[in-house]
Amino acid sequence: MxxxxxxxxxxxxMPNNSLSPKGLAWLFISIVTITMTVAxxxxxxxxxxxxxxxxxEVLAFAYALHHIYLHYGxxxxxxxxxxxxxxxxxxxxxxxxxxxxxxxxKVTLRNSIDGTCSIFIGSHGKEVEFGTRYMDNEQRIxxxxxxxxxxxxxx
Amino acid sequence: MxxxxxxxxxxxxxxxxxxxxxxxxxxxxxxxxxYLTFSLIMFLVGGCMxxxxxxxxxxxxxxxxxxxxxxxxxxxxxxxxxxxxLMPAATGFANWxxxxxxxxxxxxxxxxxxxxxxxxxxxxxxxxxPFTLALFGIGDGALATGWTFYPPLSIQGGIGVDFAIFAxxxxxxxxxxxxxxxxxxxxxxxxxxxxxMKMPMFAWGWLITAFxxxxxxxxxxxxxxxxxxxxxxxxxxxxxxxGGDPILxxxxxxxxxxxxxxxxLLPVWGFIPQILQTFSRKPxxxxxxQVYAFWGIGALSVVVWAHHFFTAGLPVPALLYFMYSTMAxxxxxxxxxxxxxxxxxxxxxxxxxxxLFTVGWIILFGIGGLxxxxxxxxxxxxxxxxxxxxxxxxxxxxxxxxxxxxxxxVYYWLPKMTGHMYNxxxxxxxxxxxxxxxxxxxxxxxxxxxxGMPRRIPDYALQFAEFNMISSIAxxxxxxxxxxxVYNIISTVRGGQKATDKVWEGAEGLExxxxxxxxxxxxxxxxxxK
Numbered sequence: 076m077x078x079x080x081x082x083x084x085x086x087x088x089m090p091n092n093s094l095s096p097k098g099l100a101w102l103f104i105s106i107v108t109i110t111m112t113v114a115x116x117x118x119x120x121x122x123x124x125x126x127x128x129x130x131x132e133v134l135a136f137a138y139a140l141h142h143i144y145l146h147y148g149x150x151x152x153x154x155x156x157x158x159x160x161x162x163x164x165x166x167x168x169x170x171x172x173x174x175x176x177x178x179x180x181k182v183t184l185r186n187s188i189d190g191t192c193s194i195f196i197g198s199h200g201k202e203v204e205f206g207t208r209y210m211d212n213e214q215r216i217x218x219x220x221x222x223x224x225x226x227x228x229x230x
Numbered sequence: 231m232x233x234x235x236x237x238x239x240x241x242x243x244x245x246x247x248x249x250x251x252x253x254x255x256x257x258x259x260x261x262x263x264x265y266l267t268f269s270l271i272m273f274l275v276g277g278c279m280x281x282x283x284x285x286x287x288x289x290x291x292x293x294x295x296x297x298x299x300x301x302x303x304x305x306x307x308x309x310x311x312x313x314x315x316l317m318p319a320a321t322g323f324a325n326w327x328x329x330x331x332x333x334x335x336x337x338x339x340x341x342x343x344x345x346x347x348x349x350x351x352x353x354x355x356x357x358x359x360p361f362t363l364a365l366f367g368i369g370d371g372a373l374a375t376g377w378t379f380y381p382p383l384s385i386q387g388g389i390g391v392d393f394a395i396f397a398x399x400x401x402x403x404x405x406x407x408x409x410x411x412x413x414x415x416x417x418x419x420x421x422x423x424x425x426x427m428k429m430p431m432f433a434w435g436w437l438i439t440a441f442x443x444x445x446x447x448x449x450x451x452x453x454x455x456x457x458x459x460x461x462x463x464x465x466x467x468x469x470x471x472x473g474g475d476p477i478l479x480x481x482x483x484x485x486x487x488x489x490x491x492x493x494x495l496l497p498v499w500g501f502i503p504q505i506l507q508t509f510s511r512k513p514x515x516x517x518x519x520q521v522y523a524f525w526g527i528g529a530l531s532v533v534v535w536a537h538h539f540f541t542a543g544l545p546v547p548a549l550l551y552f553m554y555s556t557m558a559x560x561x562x563x564x565x566x567x568x569x570x571x572x573x574x575x576x577x578x579x580x581x582x583x584x585x586l587f588t589v590g591w592i593i594l595f596g597i598g599g600l601x602x603x604x605x606x607x608x609x610x611x612x613x614x615x616x617x618x619x620x621x622x623x624x625x626x627x628x629x630x631x632x633x634x635x636x637x638x639x640v641y642y643w644l645p646k647m648t649g650h651m652y653n654x655x656x657x658x659x660x661x662x663x664x665x666x667x668x669x670x671x672x673x674x675x676x677x678x679x680x681x682g683m684p685r686r687i688p689d690y691a692l693q694f695a696e697f698n699m700i701s702s703i704a705x706x707x708x709x710x711x712x713x714x715x716v717y718n719i720i721s722t723v724r725g726g727q728k729a730t731d732k733v734w735e736g737a738e739g740l741e742x743x744x745x746x747x748x749x750x751x752x753x754x755x756x757x758x759x760k
Contacts, residue, residue, distance in 0.1 A: 076422065093420040102417055109445050113485075113532075117449055121467065121475070122482055124459075125452030132406055132448050139339055139410045143418055190749070211753070 077206075077214050084225065086218055088209040089150040096147065099140055106136050153196065153205055155225055162196055162203050173203045180226060184219040194219045253348075256340030257750060258325045261347050263647070265322030266640075268350055269315050270716065273633070275358070276310035277709050279303045284705040287698050290690050300688035301374035302390065306357055308377035309394065312494065313401045314354050316628065319636045320497040321346075321408050324436050326647060327501075328412065330741035330748060331430045333421025333757045338414040346407040353400035360390040376686060378483055381468035381476045385460050392461070395454045402447045409440035409447075416440075421740070423759035427518065430739055434521050435500025438528040439493050445532060446486040446493075453482035477542055484535035492531040494628060496524060498635030499566060502588055504739065505642050506570055509585035510577025511736040516569035523569075526562035530555065540608050541615045549608045556606035563599055567592070582734075583657030587638035590665045591630060598626030601676070616686075619679025622672045629668060637664070637715065644722055645729035649747040652722040656714055663711035670704030 078087045094102065114129030145167045152163045160180040162173040179198035186192045194215050195202045206215050255261060283303050286294045295303075325343065329336055337343050357372070364371040370388035373379070384391050416437050420429065429437075456467040457479065466472025468479045499520075507514040514520075536544060536552040544552070570592055579585070601623040605611050614620060637660075645651050674697035679685075683694045690698065729746040740757060741748075 091422055092418055093422075093424070094418040098417070102413070106413075106444060109441065110448065113445050114448055114452075117452070117482060117485065120481070121478055122449070122452055122456065124456050124467075125449050125482075128448035128451040128455075132444065135406065136410055136444075139342070139414055143338060143414055 077210055077218065079221065084156075085152065085154040086221070087150055087152045088206055088218075090146070090209055092143075092147055096144060099144055103136065103140050107133055149208075151205060151208065153222065160196060160226075162205055177226065182219055182222045182226065184216065192216065194222070196222070254344070256336070256344050258329050258336045258340070258343065259647075259748065259750075259752070261337075261343050262322045262325030262327075264347050265318045265325060265350075268347075268354075269319035269322055269636075270719070272310050272314035272318070272354060274712070274716070275354075276307050276315055277712060279307040279310070281706060281709050283307065284702040286688050287690070288702040289699070290692055290695055292689055295688070297688045298374055299371060301376070301686065302361070302372040304686055305374060305376045305394075306361075306372045309357055309373075309397070310354070311628070312377065312490070313398075314350065314357070316494050316632045316636070317401075317405070318350060319633075320436075320439070320494065323432070323497065323501070323636075323639055323643070324408070324412055327643065327741060328415060328433055328436060329419070330744060330752050331433055331739055332416065332419060332424055333740050333753050333759065334415060334419035335751055335753050337411050338419050339411045342407050342411050346404045346411065349400045349404040349407075353397040353404070356393045356397035356400070360388075360393050363389075378487070379454065379457060379479070380483075381457065381460065381479050382470070384457055385469060392458065395458050398454050399451060402451050405443050406447050409443040412436050412440045413444070421753070421757050421759050427521070428759060430500070431503050431514070431517070431520060432497065432500035434524055435496040435498070438524050439496045442489045442493050442496075442528055442531065446489045449482055450486035453479060453486070456482075477539075480539045480542060481536065484538045485532070488535040488538065489528075489531040491627065492527055494632050495635075496528070498591075498632060498639070499524070501639050501642070502591065502635060503570060503573060505584050505588045505638055506573040507738065508642070508734045508736040509582060509588075510574045510579050512573070512577045513738075514569075515572040515575075516565070519565050520569050523562035523565040527559060530559045530562070534559065537606055537611070540611045553606055553608045557603060560599065560603055567596065582641075583652070583654060583661055584638045584642035586658060586661045587634055587641060590661065591634045591638060594626055594630030594634065594665070594668070598623060598628075598631050601626060614679060616684055617679035618675045618683045618685055621685050622675035622679060625668075625672050625675075629672075634664065634668075637661075640715075640719065642734075643741075644719065645733045646741060646746050646748070648723050649729055649745075650722050650726035651729050651733075652718050652726065656718045660711060660714040660718065663714070664708060667704045667708035667711060671701050671708055674698070674701045674704075 076089060076091045078089070080086070110129045110132055114125045117125050149166045150163075151165075152161075154161045154163075155177060158177045160175045160177050162175075164171045173196075175196065175198045180196060181198060183195045183197075183202075184192050185195060190212075192212050192215050193207070194205045196205050197203060206218055210218065252260065252264060255264075280303075282295070283300065286292070286300055325337065328334075360369055360372040363369050369390065372390040373384070373387060373394040375384045375387055375391065379391070379394070416429070416433055456465065459465040460467050460469055460474070466474040468474045468476050470476055503514045503520060534552060534556045536548060537556040540549060540552070574589075581589070601619070605614055605620065605623060641652060641657055678694055678697050678701075681694065683690055731745050732742045733746060734742075740753075740759075743757070744752060
């Protein structure tokens with residue numbers, strides 16, 4: 076999903092999480108309840124070897140949900156701050172920040188062979204791609220237009 | 231001064247090609263295609279096995295094979311059809327369609343998805359390898375216990391049982407990984423505005439299937455591991471001579487085995503109403519009722535397992551409980567049947583191949599359900615248990631209810647997947663040949679069962695000869711007619727009339743808003759559902 080600030084000086088692209096962190100916890104609790112109720116029930120009738128398999132399943136689930144949780148804060152952001160254009164990319168522990176001088180910064184929209192287009196922001200022969208994830212072609216075109224407009228307004 | 235580096239274009243767009251694309255892919259559509267292809271291959275392998283069985287049963291007496299080999303074919307046929315044909319087909323559809331239907335770019339855990347698939351080929355090899363090893367004098371062939379592994383036979387069996395136990399473990403891991411992925415995807419990756427009660431029925435069917443798998447797979451894994459330790463490590467879980475209880479295995483196996491039936495059927499029940507509304511050109515009837523019925527069936531499916539062994543000597547209160555609880559499943563199922571029929575009622579119906587398969591499916595699956603009610607009756611089951619009546623019943627449920635439903639789904643979504651229309655004439659020919667030969671194969675088996683012919687035997691009394699002959703001839707027609715299906719799929723993949731984005735005039739849902747075939751990455755930006 077892509078969010079624009081009201082004055083157009085900031086654009087954030089981030090994944091849509093239809094489950095809240097609280098919902099994630101409830102999902103895990105319900106999975107543990109179902110799996111362990113069944114496993115304990117059959118263990119009581121003598122089939123205790125079911126328990127380790129149920130345990131592995133719960134661990135696998137915990138790992139999967141933890142992985143999802145770690146990526147809740149992923150985003151790509153471009154902001155026009157003072158004389159700078161700042162592009163930030165955040166994925167779990169990896170954060171990248173690219174800064175360009177606003178006066179020199181250029182926004183270009185390029186088409187690739189597979190029919191998708193990409194936004195590149197850069198200056199002085201260096202550039203960074205924005206909106207690689209969480210955006211479709213239409214939105215990239217809108218974002219590129221808005222960025223160009225914002226850069227033109229000031230200068 | 232800028233501190234930027236040159237960044238590359240979307241890493242996913244530069245996906246590998248050739249064999250590496252398929253080995254390393256994390257794309258939901260590629261993995262879905264692999265599941266569906268694997269399923270089709272194993273369907274043909276399992277089908278060839280049963281044709282061997284039907285050839286042997288063409289006449290009374292032993293003609294083609296030894297009884298041991300006959301038993302091995304029976305057991306491996308069932309395991310292949312259930313675990314390697316039907317389940318992967320449903321999982322293939324899940325991979326292809328769930329992200330498209332909920333507006334997600336991919337599955338939530340794509341690498342897990344890849345591992346889930348690549349566990350399947352080794353397990354199929356484990357199931358069939360004992361046949362080959364036996365040719366070289368190693369072991370005595372595949373498992374000859376039927377797919378149920380009942381002890382004490384399975385404790386005494388050859389290495390085929392061990393191979394099958396490890397195959398079941400791999401299949402179980404694959405199913406659990408797939409279920410985790412589906413649950414997380416459906417809960418966390420729905421498009422904005424798509425609440426749970428706006429999810430497509432297919433997604434609902436799969437969500438409940440995934441929960442059933444999560445609940446039951448550890449029990450199966452534990453049960454077959456206990457069997458393994460009984461066979462090789464001196465334990466006596468199921469060995470009566472050592473103080474164990476063989477009936478405990480039956481409880482454990484069917485605690486998994488009965489929900490497994492719904493695991494196979496719920497995904498099909500999910501897309502059947504979607505096909506009905508498409509070709510009836512009117513909205514689905516009773517969406518909420520169907521969702522609640524799914525939950526009802528899912529919940530009941532884990533508390534009715536012992537109806538599979540009424541004759542094992544259960545106490546009377548247990549017999550009564552399992553009889554009534556089993557019959558109670560017919561209530562939510564009746565709700566589903568009502569909704570399916572009402573969706574068609576006064577619709578502007580047309581009968582393209584997917585619709586033909588769906589309408590045929592409703593009738594034939596209905597027969598499977600009604601004959602199941604007969605078997606749920608403790609008194610009647612005493613006569614029908616272990617007879618050909620049971621064989622006919624579960625083939626109406628799993629072939630008609632499962633595989634014919636999957637075929638409806640294939641014809642429905644194939645143009646979307648490939649971008650080409652299939653050959654409609656061949657599709658209709660395939661339907662009619664399948665429907666007629668299927669009935670001619672299995673209706674005689676109802677009569678054979680009622681007359682007392684037991685299942686899993688290579689020889690039989692002379693009085694059963696005519697019905698067996700009819701059943702065998704029809705089985706070969708049924709088997710050969712599937713070659714039309716294979717040809718139609720291959721020719722559609724290779725070319726044909728271009729499919730439109732919507733493909734079907736009455737189609738509803740997010741998957742039809744994408745081009746046919748959909749781009750490598752389906753929804754980079756999630757659509758908003760109103």
